[in-house]
Amino acid sequence: MAKGKKQNLSAEVLLEQALVPEDEQPYELPMNWIWTKLGNVCTEVQYGYTAKSSTDEIGPKLLRITDIQDGGVDWSNVPFCEISQVEYSKFKLDPNDIVVARTGATTGKSYLISEHVDSVFASYLIRVKLNNLLNYNYLFYFMQSNLYWGQITELAQGIAQPGVNATKLQTMSYPLPPLAEQQRIVDRIESLFAKLDQAKELAQNALDSFETRKAAILHKALTGELTAKWRESQGLSMDSWKTMPLSKLAYIQTGLAKGKQINSVTTTMPYLRVANVQDGYLDLSEIKLITVEKDKIERYRLKEGDVLFTEGGDYDKLGRGTVWRAEIDNCLHQNHVFAVRPESTVLNSFYLAYLASSRYGKTYFLSCSKQTTNLASINSTQLKAFPVFCPSIIEQQEIVRILDTLIEKEQSAKYxxxxxxxxxxxxxxxxxxxxxxxxxxxxxxxxxxxxxxxxEVVLPQ
Structure with a gap:
């Protein structure tokens, strides 16, 4: 509403327009709170500046939607832009400004400017300036609440590309308590959040150390430390451990290539791809079919107890594998997945899978792989040459039993x-x-x- 017309309206009419009608109020508030519209408590709701960003320091920093990550901004990575002095004065960001993403998948995401940085904000952001009589931290926490996000979702509906414009943002219902109460709420939120953040940090640190603990357990197991007492009870020593190439202990079966020339009668069968073979487990949520010659089925069929190894791809996919438990009948495997079939009297399938997933196994496969940018691969020759620490078959079984128990406990703690x-x-x-x-x-x-x-906020002074 134009300022002149606003001043001509009576105080009663202005207040009535500033309040949310009772039948539109989301829920009941304490007696000394009121429902108003967000636009009533803001002095400015403004779109950002349109400009090309540059890594060269040609002007102030240009804050974009993509620069706001995990509730923060790494200003050292925010680019610069060229801008006139007149435009700079209009779009300059100040402490306590709040910027809101107005389009795309992150519509509604907000960030409170808390420091002095020579910067302006880009066109896909809306800058909100709060009336000085109100608490900006209270507004920012409101913008993290389900009440806010529910309204964002509703306002963005019916649009092919999700978005909320400045006009819609100002129509949002906003619970307004007395000013002193706003600060008490902020203090209470921050006190409770600080305790939760401390607990979260401890939990996250423990979770982040899971792989380190698992690697330590595997190292102890696969170097004989975890079975030292067992060997003593069996009258064995580490002399019973031998190191042998995998080819001496197992048959390595290569897989079926897609698009191969077909010369005989065919059928379609399920087959495993690299995407199905994860590190220590199988992802069978999507199983595809492949055309195969009937007389070649046995050549590529998986058998229970086969240990599956991936040829490569990203570094984390290199040599990863798990044991096939015949989850799917008559299943084949593609040429980027090797099926290693241990000789059961000398090599335990699960022991081999643990050895391959250990730091020792991963280091071996990475060291002998063919590497390009972010990619690595191994061939069957390198897999056959994998040096296996090979204790007696009964000690391998004991190692697997111990590891299953310890890893299960770790997985339970992780969960x-x-x-x-x-x-x-x-x-x-x-x-x-x-x-x-x-x-x-x-x-x-x-x-x-x-x-x-x-x-005080809406009536002319």
Whole structure:
């Protein structure tokens, strides 16, 4: 509404327009809170500056949607832009400004400017400036709440490319408590979040160390440390361990190539691809079919107990493998997956899988692989030459038993940590939901109504 017309309206009409009608209010608030529209508490809701970014320092930094990651901005990676002094004064970012993504998959994502950085904001962002009488941290936390995100989703519906413009953003229902209560809510949120963040850091550190702990367990097992007492009870020593090439202990079966010339009667059969063979498990959510000559089926058929190895791809795919347990009847494998069939009297399939997934196994495959940028591959000759630490078959079985127990415990702990991290995120959402309902135990019903605060904001002085 134009300023002149706004001044001509009565205070009663202005207040009525600033309040959310009772039948449109999302839920009931404490008595001294009010529902208003976001636009009423903002002095500015503005689109950003359109310009080409540059890595050269030709002007101020140009903050873009993509620069806002995980709730923060790495200003050292934000590019620069060229801008006139007049335009700079219009788009310069100041501390306590809030920028909001207005288009794409991240529509609604927000960031509170907390430091002095010589910067402007790009056109796919909306800059929100809050009235100085109000608390900008309270608004920023509101923009993390389910109440905010639910309205963003609703406002962005019906558009091929998700988006919320400045006009729509200003129509959002906003729960306004008294000013002192806004600060108490911010303090309570930050106190509770700090405790949760501390717990999250401890859980994340423990989760991040999972692979290190697993590698240490495998190293102890595959160098005989975990079975030292067992060997002693069996009257054995480490002299019973031999190192032998894999080809002496197993048959290495190469796989079926797609697009091969066919000269006889064919059929279609399920087959495993690299995507199906993960590090220590199989992903069988998508199994494809391949055309194969009937007289070649036995040549490429998988057998229970085969250890599957991937030829390569990304470094993390190199040599990874797991044991085939005949999950699918009559299944073949493609040429980028090797099937290693151990001689059961001298090599245990699960022992081999553990050895291959250990730091020792991964180091071997990486060291002998053919490498290009971010890619690595091995061939059957290198796989056959893999030096296997080979204790007696009964000690291999004991190692597998111990590892199964220890790794299962680690996996269980990992799962619980992942659940805890999810719960911490849910707890934060719950805290925010309670905060904007006035249910954090901070509200003082004797305080002056937020209606008086709104009068100061919307009525001409």
């Amino acid at each position: 619980k940590l992942e659940l805890l991290l999810d719960q911490i995120d849910l707890m934060k959402k719950s805290i925010l939901a309670r905060a904007f309902c006035g249910e954090l135990g901070t509200n003082d019903p004797s305080e002056e109504s937020a209606l008086e605060l709104l009068k």
